[in-house]
Structure formats: structure tokens, C-alpha cells
Amino acid sequence: MSDPMAEIRASFFIECEELLESLQDGLQMMDDGSTDSETINIVFRAVHSIKGGAGAFGLDDLVQFAHRFETAMDEVRSGNFHPDSEAIRLFFTCADILGDLVRAARDDTPPPNDQIAPVLEKLDLLVGVEEEEDEDLDFTPMTLSLDLGDTPPLGLDDAGALADLPPLTFDTPVGKGFIISFKPENALYSSGNEPLYLFRALRDLGDLSVRCDISGLPALASIDPNCGYLSWALTLVTEEPEQAVREVFEFVDGLCALSISPLTDDNSALPAPEPEVTYPEPDVIPEIETKAAEAPVTQPEPAQTAPAQSAKSTGAPTQPRATVRVDLERIDRLVNLVGELVINQAMLSQSVVETGLPPNSPVSTGLEEFLQLTRDIQESVMMIRAQPIKSLFQRMGRIVREASASVNKEVKFHTDGETTEVDKTVIERLADPLTHMIRNAVDHGFETTEDRIASGKPSAGIVTLSAQHRSGRIVIEISDDGAGIDRERVKAKALEKGLIPEDAQLSDGDIDNLLFLPGFSTASEISNLSGRGVGMDVVKSAIQALGGRISISSQQGKGTTFSISLPLTLAVLDGMVVQVAGETLVVPLNAILETLTLTDQDLRQLGPETHVVQIRGGFVPLLDLGAELGYREPETSYVGATVLLIGQEDGNRAALAVDAIEDQRQVVIKGLEGSYGRVPGIAAATILGDGQIALILDPTDLVTQASGRTRVRAFPKALAG
């Protein structure tokens, strides 16, 4: 049905993401001082597996870079090179570029070539001075043959096999000759290649002996004339470098299972045991096309089995827990269904109450249990959508490294609680605001290194990113140990920009919150890092769009902490249920600052048809929710009316008059756009316990759309919170 190659590619890239993650982990451990060979092996193995897989797909850029990186890591692994923090930082950069290359290959976008060359240069400088031998000569990528003609779509396991290729060793001496095992795939023949010519070319390089392995040949009756069954074991005695041998096979790259290994004293005796080693089970060979991906996994050389095994055993701890990959759509459907179950349950409870059954009747107790179960199911289903926030944190690690390098500050990055599980959509949509905040922290949060030393702090600043569950919400904190918010400067800046009046009396918290005002940026000079005109107000609106809240706490000289609180999922929402003109509406709780009952003193008439509410010295426009939604005409008097004070992203406030506040509860969000279309002022709908649909208000949209009776004016000194 679908292109099998595309499927394999897709799973390769998924594997790559996982490998990149363990690569980051390993480097982080090395950065934290681990010199454990297991850690180094994890890093090496990750790079190697990416290279191996990339080779199979002909992703040359990726292979080349991964190879250089791998060579360097091999130096570390073999103990020839002991990386200092400088080197590890370089390795981090390499890992970032490797990730970029993987993504470039996946999305078919141009690779970041301009970054590669300088990094490779540094890498060579770093590792090359330690080691005189040119490691490039030992390049032995694994070529994998994927014969699409006969191959059924390969599942994920096969891609796993691609990635699980054991590493090759590179520390064997060069110069004596090579043992080559060569197993052409059908595609090699069908593309017009001929092994004989390859062997002739090899013969020109040195003394060649050829052994044909016919163990794969089936009985005459079952031979498919279109298939090749033969494989060869060749011994080449030559002074030529391996690169020369490899070039011979350049044009059949990807069309055969090829392994080239240096001839050593142990195995120069000859390829007598070779066929058995290469293909432990001769009967498997006729099926080789379907198992193409597995074939090259077998290691031809006894000399190489040891490192291969050690890599396997060390790889074990990083093995991810057993997981199932499920289409996101299916999970969403399940989430929806459970949402309906919750609604149904609520309806059932309500009708049981209406029948007037005594509270301790079997029906009521059974229903109670049902309620508990439904809640548990809902929670479990939501958890399926959740994934550890680790991947996001790792991306932020990169931001810290890049940002600190570009402003020349030494910054360490710590994470905490990276196994905290958060809804997938939330993670995706958090990336931008977090990036911005991390950049801000590095750029504005920290003093210069000299200032830090002068004030008795360690020269390296620390950015800590932490995540945790707290009372049904996710709390993400970004803290730095920098200078803290310079409130004098912030206030001066706000005055200068006309964001606050001259005589404003602001508490420390108020001043901190000024950062969230649009058009506010504290950096006196616009660095190339942050301060591009997008300020914290953008961050704040992005967080609020996720149903979250953000707050700052800062201590002069000690540092600043931004705290983001997010709902566990986007499928449910905390709302206040209100009555307006006989309709039930839900107002998102995170938009409501407070609720109050209007008195005569609060209410001021502004224009002929508009009112403002006076709240603690500030004036807030009054909106009649019923009138704004077109349910009724504006009331004659609002004295005694219940109003919700709505705070907006841009710091504007509005007072919404409603008839009554009924309840505060979690509601399941149902989109309106799919079935009807967008409704101004309305974000979505939900189904209440009685089966009725209630609309969920979009306060920002409502206030911006509000017209006629009341005009909303930006009231600059009004601050959220």
C-alpha cells in the first residue's frame, strides 16, 4: 500500500531521534564528570548507529559527518584522548549538528553545511594532535541492502536492527591487506553490475585470492533464475589503504552486504572458517532478501566479536522501556470517547438524583464506583498522550549552549524532573516560549563573567530547568543565578516608554510584571540573541493560549525564577459556569482575575451608553456579556450585578457582567469549528452534566470584538495580577 522504503526511512528517523536523545544523555553524563567506559560507549554507539543507518539510505552528508564524529569518539573510547570540558562542549556541538543533519535528511532540506566545516576542523585539531595515525583510513561503514522488489514492508523491528548494528573497531593496523566478504543482492545484478569486474579491479590493487561461497545455492528445482545466490570471501594482500579497496565497491554501495576488515596475523592464516562465521546458518541465505536488513549484522571477523558484544551489553542500560508506537489519531479518538463517557456518567448521576433514590441505595453506591472508575480511565487515557518532557529539555540544553557561546558567557545547564510527563501538544507548543525565556535568561539574566567573579559568584552561571506535577497541573520553572531583575531599570524603562504614569506606585511584583507588557525590552543594546522586538508578552500569551499562567520571582543579586503552571491536558479546561440571559456559558478560569458584585460607587457612566467599573483606583470597561453575545438588550442598571474581572494577555482588563455564577468545574472541550464554524467570542463548546451544550467563552476575542455599547480602550497602567 505505502512505499516500503518510505516506511523504513520513517522508522529510521524515529530511531535516530531516540539515538540522538541517548547521545545527549551520554554527553551530559560525560560533562558531569563521568569517564565511565559505559557512558562513552553509549555515545559512541549512538553516533555509530546513526552512521550505519544513514549509510543504508545513502545519506552521504550524514555518514561523513557521523564518521568524523565517531572517529573522535573512538579516540576517547580507546583512551587515547581524554576530553576536557572544552572538548565536551565541542562534542555537544557535534551532536547538535548531527541532529540537524538527521532532520535535514528527513525533511529533505539543505543541511547546515556552513556550520560543519569549522566544527570538523576543531574536531580534527582536538583529536588529531593526540593521534598521528590518520583515522580516516579505517572508515568502514556498514552497507545494508534493501531489496524493495521482494521485500514486504518492514516493521519497526527491522529498523531497530538497522540501528542496532554493533560498532566496528578501528584500531587494527593498516597496510597488510584485507579480508573482504561480499554478498551481492539481486539489485546489484539488475543494475548492471558484475562481481567479476569488481574482483578484477581488486586484483589490480594487490594479490587477490577469491573463494566463492555456494552454500546459499538452493536445489536446482527451486532456483529462481532472477536471483543471485552466491557470495564471496576475498583475501587481498596489498599495501594500499582501505579507502582504495572501498572505492572499488563504491558503485555497488547499498546493493550488497559488504564487510572489509584488515588482514591480521590471527586471520591471515586464511578464510577457512570464513563461510561459517559470515553466515552462521547457511539455510537462511535463500531467504536473505526478506531478511536483508539483518544480514549485515553478522560479524565476519572473530577479532571483532569482542567489542561487538561489549557494545551490546553496555547498550542494555540505555534500552528504552518496551513501548508501542500508536497513531496519534487513535489515541485522540480514545480521549474523545472517554470524554463522552465522563459526560454520560454525569448525565446518569443527575437523572438518578432526579428519581429521588435514597443516597445509600445500591444504585447510588454503584454509580459512585462508576464515577471513580471513569475518572481513573480518563486519567489513564490522558497519560497515554503524555510523554516525558525530556526531549524538550534537551532542546533547551542546546539553546543554552548556543546562546552562551554567542554572548561569551559561561553557562551551565541543569535539568530536574525531566521524566515528568506532559501532554504531547503542550510539549510542542512550549518549545518556542521556553526557547525565548532561556535565551533571555542567558542574555539578560546573567552578569558578565567578570562581574560574576567580582561579586563572588562562580564564573559559570547556572540555568536550571525543572518540571514537576503540582496539584493537577504541571509546573515548569526556569531559574538562573544571575543578577536578578534590576527593578530601578525596569521602572525607568517603562516610564521612558510611557507604559506607566510618572507617579505610579508599584510594588516589586508589579514592576516584575512590567516585563510582560507588550513592547517592553530591558536590554539597552539589542543583542543578536534576544530583544528582537518580541518580548515576554509573546511568551505570556503563548502560555495563556495553553491555558497556563506565568509568574516571576526575582531576588536582587541572587537570580530570577520564571514559573509556568500548565494544565495537564488540553482536552479539559477549568472553567466557571455562568448564567447569562437564560444561557449557560463557561468562562475559562485562567482568564478570571476576580469576581465581584457591583455597588453604586463602583459604577461610573462614561459615554451615553458605556460604563466603567472603578476597581482599586483603576477604571475597567464594563461589558454586558448577554448584550455582547446578542442574547438581549443591555440592562438599565448594573448595580448589584455580578461581574467577572477578566485579565488579558496584553494587561488590559474588562469587567463582564453576568446574571449568576453557578459552578466551577472541569469541562471537556468540544470544537465548534468542525461542525459549524467559528463563532466570534466563543472558543469552543462543552457538554454539561444535564446533556446540554454550553459554550466556552474566548475572553480575549470577546473583548477585542466588543463594540457598540462599550469601547475597550487600552488602559496602560492596568496590570494583570
Place this chain on the structure above:
Amino acid sequence: MTDIDKQTDPASIELLSFRVGGQDYSVDIMSVREIRGSAKATSLPHAPFFVKGVINLRGTVLPIIDLAARLGLQADTDKDRNVIIVVDIAGRTAGLMVDAVSDILAIPSEDMQLPPDLAADETRTFVSALTIVDGRMIRILDLDTVMPPQGEEAA
């Protein structure tokens, strides 16, 4: 029964006929998802006059169109006896509020007539064909014109 009819007479179209505003209308039965009783609709702000609002159809949000209002007819005042026909319109699902469902009819396609061109009458644009059953004229509703275009609502 419906299946048999379809097989024996491929040239006929099955229609679900109903009464709205004292007139007989019908829709192609293949576009009908279900018929259900009326429920209290939650009204939508800034909606066209003929959109009654939305109701909960087993967990999904179903927009309800007051067909009498849409066609410019006098609506039956006894709202409780109204019936909702859930139909698929161009990939979207909507409920048509009608007075009562009458019958399922199999009409040979040659018995269908194009409505005469009377520019003064607004309802004409909603009718794709006419036919006569037992002396009554049945109007065949052009469902695509009933729903407001998507752009109209996306204010």
C-alpha cells in the same frame, strides 16, 4: 425493503418526505443519518436567524437549522412536536428542524420535474426538483444551499 427497491429499480430515487411550514418537502434518503426528537438548543451568538443553535448528539456538537425559517415559511408554533432530521451536507453534519416526518418514497427519476423559474420566490433556490405523489406536490430540497456557506460564519 429499501435495499430491494434499489436493486430492482436503479432509476428511482428514495426520498424521505417531511412537512415544514405546511408544505411537503423531501431529501435524498442517502444523506439522512438519523431522525430524532427535538431538544433544547443552545443558541449561538451572532448566528444567522435560521440557525437555532447547537445540540448534543451523543457527544458531538450538532448545529440545528430551523428549516421553516430558512425557507421563509411560517413556522409551526408548537415547537415541542418538532423533529430533527440529521443530515450530511457536504461533509458536515447538521440537524434540520421540521414539523413532522411523513414517509419514505421511491420516485422514478423520470417523474422528477425541474421547478419552474419564478424569480420572485425565495424558496425556489432551495428546491432542486418537484414531483407529485398522491396528488400532493413534493419539493426535493437542495441540501447544499441550506447550510450557510462556511465563510459567512467565519466572521
